[in-house]
Amino acid sequence: MVVNQEELLREQLxxxxxxxxxxxxxxxxxxxxxxxxxxxxxxxxGAGKSLCYQLPxxxxxxxxIVISPLIALMKNQVDQLNxxxxxxxxxxxxxxxxxIKRVKKETLAGEIKLLYVAPESLTKEENVAFLSQxxxxxxxxxxxxxxxxxxxxxxxxxxxIKSIVEQLGSIPVIxxxxxxxxxxxxxxxxxxxxxxxxxxxxxxxxxxxxxEIRPKVDVKKQLIRFVKEHKNKSGVIYCLSxxxxxxIAELLKVNDINAAPYHAGLDASVRMKNQDxxxxxxxxxxxxxxxxGMGIDKPDVRFVIHYDTPxxxxxxxxxxxxxxxxxxxxxxxxxxxxxxxxxxxxxxxDKPVTERENAKLLLEEMSSYAESSVCxxxxxxxxxxxxxxxxxxxxxxxxxxxxHPKELFEGQEFIKHAIDIALxxxxxxxxxxxxxxxxxxxxxYVKSYDHNTLDVFGVGSSETEVFWxxxxxxxxxxxxxxKDIENIGxxxxxxxxxxxxxxxxxxxxxxxxxxxxxxxxxxEEPAGKAHDAELFELLKNLRKKVAKQKNLPPYVIFQDPxxxxxxxxxxxxxxxxxxxxxVGMGKVMKFGKPFIDLISTYVSxxxxxxxxxxxxxxxxxxxxxxxxxIQQIDRKVDLEExxxxxxxxxxxxxxxxxxxxxxxxxxxxxxxxDSFIDExxxxxxxxxxxxxxxxxxxxxMDELEDDGYSEDEVRLMRIKFISEYAN
Ligand code: ADP
Ligand code: MG
Ligand code: ZN
Numbered sequence: 001m002v003v004n005q006e007e008l009l010r011e012q013l014x015x016x017x018x019x020x021x022x023x024x025x026x027x028x029x030x031x032x033x034x035x036x037x038x039x040x041x042x043x044x045x046g047a048g049k050s051l052c053y054q055l056p057x058x059x060x061x062x063x064x065i066v067i068s069p070l071i072a073l074m075k076n077q078v079d080q081l082n083x084x085x086x087x088x089x090x091x092x093x094x095x096x097x098x099x100i101k102r103v104k105k106e107t108l109a110g111e112i113k114l115l116y117v118a119p120e121s122l123t124k125e126e127n128v129a130f131l132s133q134x135x136x137x138x139x140x141x142x143x144x145x146x147x148x149x150x151x152x153x154x155x156x157x158x159x160x161i162k163s164i165v166e167q168l169g170s171i172p173v174i175x176x177x178x179x180x181x182x183x184x185x186x187x188x189x190x191x192x193x194x195x196x197x198x199x200x201x202x203x204x205x206x207x208x209x210x211x212e213i214r215p216k217v218d219v220k221k222q223l224i225r226f227v228k229e230h231k232n233k234s235g236v237i238y239c240l241s242x243x244x245x246x247x248i249a250e251l252l253k254v255n256d257i258n259a260a261p262y263h264a265g266l267d268a269s270v271r272m273k274n275q276d277x278x279x280x281x282x283x284x285x286x287x288x289x290x291x292x293g294m295g296i297d298k299p300d301v302r303f304v305i306h307y308d309t310p311x312x313x314x315x316x317x318x319x320x321x322x323x324x325x326x327x328x329x330x331x332x333x334x335x336x337x338x339x340x341x342x343x344x345x346x347x348x349x350d351k352p353v354t355e356r357e358n359a360k361l362l363l364e365e366m367s368s369y370a371e372s373s374v375c376x377x378x379x380x381x382x383x384x385x386x387x388x389x390x391x392x393x394x395x396x397x398x399x400x401x402x403x404h405p406k407e408l409f410e411g412q413e414f415i416k417h418a419i420d421i422a423l424x425x426x427x428x429x430x431x432x433x434x435x436x437x438x439x440x441x442x443x444x445y446v447k448s449y450d451h452n453t454l455d456v457f458g459v460g461s462s463e464t465e466v467f468w469x470x471x472x473x474x475x476x477x478x479x480x481x482x483k484d485i486e487n488i489g490x491x492x493x494x495x496x497x498x499x500x501x502x503x504x505x506x507x508x509x510x511x512x513x514x515x516x517x518x519x520x521x522x523x524e525e526p527a528g529k530a531h532d533a534e535l536f537e538l539l540k541n542l543r544k545k546v547a548k549q550k551n552l553p554p555y556v557i558f559q560d561p562x563x564x565x566x567x568x569x570x571x572x573x574x575x576x577x578x579x580x581x582x583v584g585m586g587k588v589m590k591f592g593k594p595f596i597d598l599i600s601t602y603v604s605x606x607x608x609x610x611x612x613x614x615x616x617x618x619x620x621x622x623x624x625x626x627x628x629x630i631q632q633i634d635r636k637v638d639l640e641e642x643x644x645x646x647x648x649x650x651x652x653x654x655x656x657x658x659x660x661x662x663x664x665x666x667x668x669x670x671x672x673x674d675s676f677i678d679e680x681x682x683x684x685x686x687x688x689x690x691x692x693x694x695x696x697x698x699x700x701m702d703e704l705e706d707d708g709y710s711e712d713e714v715r716l717m718r719i720k721f722i723s724e725y726a727n
Pocket of ligand 1: 019020021022023026043044045046047048049050051178297
């Protein structure tokens with residue numbers, strides 16, 4: 001009988017969708033919901049969750065209600081089903097009265113097999129009344145993690161689903177999600193009152209994905225280099241803001257990369273076009289906010305880059321999951337910086353208290369993940385409640401921590417202490433408390449519980465907080481401790497932890513990354529891309545010579561960072577030279593020739609290929625405000641007036657002007673300066689800059705402040721000086 005049913009299902013699968021076999025647990029899941037059991041499905045993105053409710057809906061009598069959070073996704077699925085000749089419809093705010101009437105009529109007549117409903121529409125009274133008259137086969141709740149405020153897409157309306165479904169009678173429910181920590185799983189089941197449900201969970205491991213975290217320094221250069229090394233391959237770059245999306249898409253475009261932006265602020269038609277272009281391979285790289293990707297099924301995305309540090313591991317995992325769906329290469333690179341985390345924390349400050357606390361915990365998980373040197377795969381899977389014991393990642397170097405392992409140290413004693421402290425504080429505290437006790441910190445909590453009198457108090461007082469946090473986290477990943485899912489943040493000792501205390505054994509731990517130090521190291525010795533020290537010396541000597549000839553301080557010709565960049569990218573034409581930071585066409589014309597000659601000779605003498613592909617062309621100069629300023633200054637508009645028009649402070653206007661000027665554009669501010677600073681003072685200030693060793697503002701103010709010069713005066717004259725002598 002059972003065999004028969006499975007065969008029957010397979011026939012249906014072939015007939016309706018044209019697929020020959022079920023994937024993973026699909027058949028079991030379908031049988032389960034068809035037998036009227038509540039069903040809970042956890043499957044990674046792209047595994048084929050939709051089919052688990054589509055096929056039984058088609059086979060069974062009546063209409064299945066599908067609750068899905070995104071109207072765009074709904075439409076997409078309905079279109080696909082209609083194309084297969086199945087009567088599926090949706091009920092949401094985009095329909096007009098006549099359409100709603102028709103959908104209701106067809107539902108009541110039992111003609112519709114799948115009715116997609118937005119949670120907002122489901123909770124409307126008139127819809128509840130109508131649905132309770134219809135014959136409903138079952139209710140499917142897609143993206144079920146939206147029900148939990150501990151997930152990454154919390155939708156308050158999802159919380160009301162259960163009470164509505166109850167009003168419709170006793171109907172089986174199937175809930176599906178691609179990301180859920182154990183805590184979120186419990187939340188979903190509790191909220192839907194389906195603790196009794198049969199749970200079908202597939203492994204979340206994506207064997208073909210490579211995970212890497214990089215410190216967020218020189219990020220634009222890193223980004224361009226990476227994308228150029230993956231020429232003609234499809235990739236997605238996620239940024240946190242629309243503004244950043246625009247900026248990065250522009251940056252890629254001026255660097256000859258076929259890229260397009262995607263975010264909710266774009267016109268729907270533009271958004272659609274960019275998405276289609278990406279799917280059709282007219283565009284290689286899509287730069288997007290997290291609005292992009294849900295339900296998009298492009299199999300050959302070869303890389304996913306997180307330009308900004310994401311808000312949660314759930315979101316991150318979901319987004320990286322869009323790489324390599326075809327089972328081939330998929331690189332997932334995330335740029336991490338503590339600044340980003342702090343910025344994200346600030347965004348949360350206006351949220352209600354619990355939401356803010358949750359968001360904070362999610363961010364803490366994010367930092368821990370980034371800073372840990374434990375296998376990324378092991379950490380990610382652990383986060384989603386799965387223990388990764390394979391040696392595959394280590395053997396094949398499928399994450400940065402496995403391919404460049406940090407030094408290990410013997411962790412037995414530390415782990416013992418961590419478990420011991422958790423026990424002696426009665427398994428009622430979180431990581432911070434355990435760390436405080438280990439280090440012997442008399443915090444308010446520690447004192448109020450008298451934990452400073454425990455024998456374990458201060459057992460690890462010679463180690464830092466960072467060290468201990470890392471130890472406790474690794475005690476968790478090794479499953480000696482576990483998070484209490486009822487009480488967020490509280491750590492309990494597992495059976496494995498108790499065993500370990502009784503019979504401890506050797507276990508290796510690794511120290512966290514210290515990105516501050518790693519950044520410094522990488523600055524001192526950038527892997528393979530260091531500037532050419534020999535050429536740099538030659539360039540400096542040339543600069544000295546030219547400066548002497550022109551009777552100018554050397555820094556006016558080119559500044560050190562510009563020379564370093566030349567010694568990295570070997571510009572041998574006017575255009576290439578103008579791309580160097582701090583060098584504009586004006587400077588190229590004025591001083592460029594001998595430098596280009598020197599570099600050209602050097603390049604041919606040493607048989608070098610000019611690495612023009614690592615020249616990062618900057619799109620920044622083109623920003624709207626800068627163009628606006630240049631135009632206004634051309635028209636001799638007062639700077640105060642400009643500040644007022646743009647609603648900027650005078651300081652900010654000067655900042656922008658300096659930026660324009662220091663990147664090599666000549667500006668004539670005489671009309672303004674002459675009305676503001678008298679001639680003698682102008683001469684004095686020019687003299688100062690002509691003889692100074694540096695154009696540093698602080699140094700200048702130290703020298704000039706006592707003579708009564710204001711910072712505005714000095715800044716204005718510095719702009720004039722650079723414009724006249726350097727640009
Ligand atoms: P999920 O919702 O789990 O992210 P989808 O339901 O969107 O994934 O399915 C992903 C892709 O897998 C779709 O293109 C779908 O047609 C395909 N698919 C699903 N089940 C099967 C199957 N049994 N055989 C072949 N392809 C399948
Ligand atoms: Mg889906
Ligand atoms: Zn690994």
